[in-house]
Structure formats: C-alpha cells, structure tokens
Amino acid sequence: MLFNLDDIFETTRMITEHNLDVRTITMGISLRDCCHPDINVTAQKIYDKICTKAEKLVRTGEDIEAELGVPIINKRISVTPISMVGESCTANDYVPLARALDKAGKQVGVNFIGGFSALVDKGYTKGDINLINSIPEALDVTDIVCSSVSVGSTKCGINMDAVKQMGEIIKMTASRTADRDALGCAKLVVFCNAVPDNPFMAGAFLGVTEPETVINVGVSGPGVVKHALESVRGGDIGEVAETIKKTAFKITRVGQLVAQEAAKRLNTQFGIIDLSLAPTPAIGDSVAHILEEIGLECCGGPGTTATLAMLNDAVKKGGLMASSYVGGLSGAFIPVSEDAGMIHAVECGCLTLEKLEAMTCVCSVGLDMIAIPGDTSAATISAIIADEAAIGMINNKTTAVRVIPVPGKGVGENVEFGGLLGYAPIIKVNTYKPDKFIARGGRIPAPVRSLTN
Amino acid sequence: MRLVLTIVGEDKVGIIAKVSNKLAEMNINVINVNQNILNGFFNMVMLADMDKANVSIKDARDAMKKLGEEIGVEIRLQSEEIFIAMHRI
Numbered sequence: 001m002l003f004n005l006d007d008i009f010e011t012t013r014m015i016t017e018h019n020l021d022v023r024t025i026t027m028g029i030s031l032r033d034c035c036h037p038d039i040n041v042t043a044q045k046i047y048d049k050i051c052t053k054a055e056k057l058v059r060t061g062e063d064i065e066a067e068l069g070v071p072i073i074n075k076r077i078s079v080t081p082i083s084m085v086g087e088s089c090t091a092n093d094y095v096p097l098a099r100a101l102d103k104a105g106k107q108v109g110v111n112f113i114g115g116f117s118a119l120v121d122k123g124y125t126k127g128d129i130n131l132i133n134s135i136p137e138a139l140d141v142t143d144i145v146c147s148s149v150s151v152g153s154t155k156c157g158i159n160m161d162a163v164k165q166m167g168e169i170i171k172m173t174a175s176r177t178a179d180r181d182a183l184g185c186a187k188l189v190v191f192c193n194a195v196p197d198n199p200f201m202a203g204a205f206l207g208v209t210e211p212e213t214v215i216n217v218g219v220s221g222p223g224v225v226k227h228a229l230e231s232v233r234g235g236d237i238g239e240v241a242e243t244i245k246k247t248a249f250k251i252t253r254v255g256q257l258v259a260q261e262a263a264k265r266l267n268t269q270f271g272i273i274d275l276s277l278a279p280t281p282a283i284g285d286s287v288a289h290i291l292e293e294i295g296l297e298c299c300g301g302p303g304t305t306a307t308l309a310m311l312n313d314a315v316k317k318g319g320l321m322a323s324s325y326v327g328g329l330s331g332a333f334i335p336v337s338e339d340a341g342m343i344h345a346v347e348c349g350c351l352t353l354e355k356l357e358a359m360t361c362v363c364s365v366g367l368d369m370i371a372i373p374g375d376t377s378a379a380t381i382s383a384i385i386a387d388e389a390a391i392g393m394i395n396n397k398t399t400a401v402r403v404i405p406v407p408g409k410g411v412g413e414n415v416e417f418g419g420l421l422g423y424a425p426i427i428k429v430n431t432y433k434p435d436k437f438i439a440r441g442g443r444i445p446a447p448v449r450s451l452t453n
Numbered sequence: 454m455r456l457v458l459t460i461v462g463e464d465k466v467g468i469i470a471k472v473s474n475k476l477a478e479m480n481i482n483v484i485n486v487n488q489n490i491l492n493g494f495f496n497m498v499m500l501a502d503m504d505k506a507n508v509s510i511k512d513a514r515d516a517m518k519k520l521g522e523e524i525g526v527e528i529r530l531q532s533e534e535i536f537i538a539m540h541r542i
Contacts, residue, residue: 068535069532250540
C-alpha cells in the first residue's frame with residue numbers, strides 16, 4: 001500500500017512535535033483463585049500469579065513501541081479488588097497483600113499496580129471493612145500500589161457511611177505520608193459508578209465480570225487535538241467539533257493497533273480502548289489549553305463547561321468508530337496537577353474547586369489530583385466526595401474524588417509529586433461546615449430514572 | 454514486515470545514497486521512494502520490506518537513527534502498520 005506524503009508526515013509530527021503517545025497498556029489479572037485462610041499463603045499466591053501472567057508485559061510494550069515508533073508511556077497492572085481476595089483470610093490487616101502487589105509489580109517492571117480496592121456501594125462485607133482500614137498503612141509502606149473505593153452508583157444510591165469513612169481515611173493517609181507531601185492520597189480514589197475495565201490509575205481494578213487476564217489500553221493526545229484546532233481558528237464551533245472528531249479517530253486507531261498487538265503477543269484477550277484525553281504536565285499536552293484554543297481566555301472562566309462538554313462528546317464520537325471495543329472511563333480528564341494549563345488556571349485564580357465540580361458533570365471522572373489545605377476537615381472531604389458522587393449517581397456517569405490534603409500547607413503554596421503526577425498549587429476549599437450532614441451516615445436511596453429535570 | 458522511513462532535514466549531496474547503502478547492508482529491500490525538496494528542506498519517505506533483513510526492527514531503527522545523526526538529517530523508521538491504522542479505514 002502506498003501512502004500520501006502528507007499523511008506520513010502528519011503521523012510523524014503528531015509523535016515528534018505534539019506528544020502523541022499511548023498512555024498505558026494495562027494488563028488485568030484475576031486474583032480470584034488466590035484466596036486462602038493464611039494471609040501469607042494468599043500473599044505468595046498473589047505474587048506468583050502476577051509474576052507469571054505479567055512476566056512479558058513490559059518487554060512486549062517496549063517491542064511494540066520500537067516497531068510502531070509511538071511511545072507507550074506506562075505499562076501497568078490491575079487486579080481483582082483485594083477486598084474479595086483477602087476476605088477468606090483469618091487476618092484482618094491486609095497490608096501484607098499490598099506489599100505482595102508492590103513486590104510483584106516491581107518484579108515485572110510496571111510503574112503502578114491498581115486494585116487495592118473495595119466496592120461498597122450498598123454496604124460492607126468483612127473483607128471491605130478490613131481493606132478500607134488497611135489503606136493508610138498500605139499506601140504508606142508501598143510505592144506503586146494504587147487504591148480505590150467505590151461508595152455509590154446510580155443503581156444502588158450512595159453509601160454515606162463509606163463516604164464519611166473515606167474522608168477520615170484520606171486524612172489518615174495524608175498524615176501517614178506527610179513527609180512526602182501526602183503522596184499516599186495521590187494513589188487513592190473514591191468512586192461513584194466505578195468501571196470494571198479502567199486502564200488508568202489510580203482507579204484501575206479488574207472487575208468481577210472480567211476474564212482471567214485482559215489487555216486494556218488508554219490513549220492520549222491533548223497536544224495533537226490542540227494542534228489540529230490551530231488550523232480552524234475563526235471557524236464556527238461545528239467545525240471545531242468535526243476537527244476534534246477526526247483527530248480523536250486517528251489517535252484511537254493507534255491505541256487499537258497497540259492493544260490488538262499486545263493482546264496477541266501476550267496470548268490474552270483485548271478488552272477495551274479507553275478514549276480518554278489524558279494530559280501530562282509537559283508543555284503542549286494539556287486539556288486546558290485545548291479549551292483556551294477554542295476561545296477561552298483561561299480555563300475555569302465562563303464558557304469552560306460548554307467547551308469541555310463539546311470536546312468530551314467529540315472525542316467519544318471520533319473514537320467510537322476507530323475501535324471495536326470502547327470502555328473504561330472514556331472522556332477528557334481534568335487532573336489539576338497533571339495538566340500545565342490547569343495548574344496555571346488555578347495559580348491565576350481563574351479555576352476554582354466549584355468550577356471544577358461543574359466541569360465534572362460533563363467530562364470524565366471528577367475532582368482529580370487536587371491539592372487542598374492540610375487543615376481541611378475529614379467531614380469537609382467527605383462532603384466533597386458526597387457532592388461528586390451525587391453528580392455521578394444522578395447523571396449515570398463515573399465520578400471520582402482524588403484530593404490531597406497536604407499537611408502543614410495552605411492556599412497559595414505548592415506541592416510537588418514528581419513525574420506524571422506533576423505539581424499543584426493548593427486550592428481554596430469552602431470552609432462552611434457540613435459536619436452534621438456527614439455525621440448522619442446511612443444511605444442515599446437510589447435515584448428515580450424518569451422525570452429527569 | 455514493511456517499513457516506512459521518513460527522512461527530513463537540510464538538503465545535501467548523497468542522502469539517498471547513504472540511506473540506501475545502509476538499508477542494503479541490513480538486507481532491507483526498498484519498495485518505493487518519494488522525495489522532494491522544499492525551500493532547501495529535504496523530505497523523503499521510503500517504503501521498504503524487511504522480511505529478509507539480517508537485523509531486528511529495533512536494531513534497524515537504531516542504525517538508521519545513528520546514520521541520520523552522522524549525515525545531519527532526522528531519520529525515523531517505523532512499521533507501516535501505524536500509518537495504515539491512522540490513514541486507512
């Protein structure tokens with residue numbers, strides 16, 4: 001097959017100049033056969049299974065990267081929620097299981113391993129309680145383990161006991177990792193409507209409906225979209241949407257190719273492509289800058305929600321045709337510390353927590369990687385989680401909260417996490433107290449699905 | 454496997470010769486060449502077949518990158534699959 005020169009150079013420019021990459025190849029590994037009454041045996045089984053199944057994951061990713069010439073930034077693993085795997089253990093402390101995940105992840109060379117998770121949308125089992133209580137120490141003593149807790153869903157309502165507890169767990173995790181600017185909290189997500197096939201961290205886990213092993217791929221490319229939009233300056237918004245769609249199609253085709261190849265070479269099943277536009281702190285790889293290219297002076301100002309809604313929708317429309325299976329979170333991510341444009345918008349005072357909350361109604365995930373003052377109370381964090389979960393529950397979408405209350409730091413100060421996690425200015429939190437609401441506990445009933453006004 | 458090589462940089466004498474020579478050393482067969490010079494800037498795309506190559510694609514990529522540095526142009530070598538995925542439905 002012969003190619004048009006423009007097509008060839010378009011592709012190479014996307015890679016060399018506009019940060020086109022495949023963000024992550026995430027291998028899902030079921031640990032359902034690792035249960036044992038003795039937690040040390042369980043830990044060993046977990047370690048052995050991960051090391052066997054993912055032995056060639058990193059090498060395969062590197063081979064594909066070399067052949068196709070497109071960077072594959074991360075190779076990761078997601079596992080069955082550990083609350084289910086640990087439930088048969090007689091021990092109540094699941095930290096040894098987190099250590100086993102950490103050790104196995106490092107052995108096979110991945111940069112994160114997700115699944116130190118519990119799903120408590122409607123209530124707790126023994127394993128859920130043990131897991132959640134183990135989170136602060138687990139995130140303190142491990143390096144690459146990520147944790148997530150699902151506290152609600154459209155079908156179940158919101159577990160307010162869990163919402164209350166997660167506010168406390170986030171505070172405890174921050175305090176245990178205070179010497180690292182509360183880095184533990186950057187690896188902990190609270191979900192509503194959690195998805196079983198998400199390849200992105202920190203919220204990846206392998207859901208119970210998933211196969212023994214599976215390859216899920218997350219694409220990226222905010223820089224490519226931003227660059228494509230530079231060619232339609234002055235055009236109407238329909239033209240902008242059309243350009244985003246076409247660009248998303250091309251980006252997703254690369255993800256699809258990588259996913260198929262990886263699944264074939266690892267002798268496993270291709271799961272899904274996650275059509276998320278995932279930013280990085282690198283210049284030219286920002287979702288905020290796309291919104292500014294569309295015509296906002298600064299992300300966070302009036303017009304932000306509308307432009308983001310259009311962007312998110314157009315990315316999905318373009319990506320859907322490019323891939324045979326789409327899933328995961330699929331939308332534009334707006335993690336503050338991981339996006340140069342978002343960081344700037346917070347620093348200049350244009351982007352507030354309340355506007356971020358509005359943005360999460362129309363795009364992927366939620367309040368993500370947001371540094372808040374260290375003196376924010378557990379009840380306030382719980383209330384932020386409740387608000388965000390309510391948006392997810394009512395709008396039938398995934399929402400999440402990953403906030404970092406940085407001990408000893410206040411509004412205007414910066415916190416540095418390093419690498420892909422980036423850095424963030426600490427954002428102001430409304431200080432009126434929700435304490436009595438949070439203290440009630442109980443469950444918010446599942447919402448009515450008609451009369452939708 | 455078929456490869457796409459892209460070569461861009463300032464025009465000078467002997468770019469095609471040196472690139473072809475290096476490919477021949479690795480037993481990589483050139484199928485198609487498309488080249489032009491715009492404002493003194495050299496742009497070339499080569500389609501090649503590496504089924505009988507005596508090196509791996511990774512080594513070929515590294516060898517071409519090194520050659521590019523010696524000549525003073527940028528040479529990228531990739532499987533054609535990524536271009537098919539992106540530009541053909």
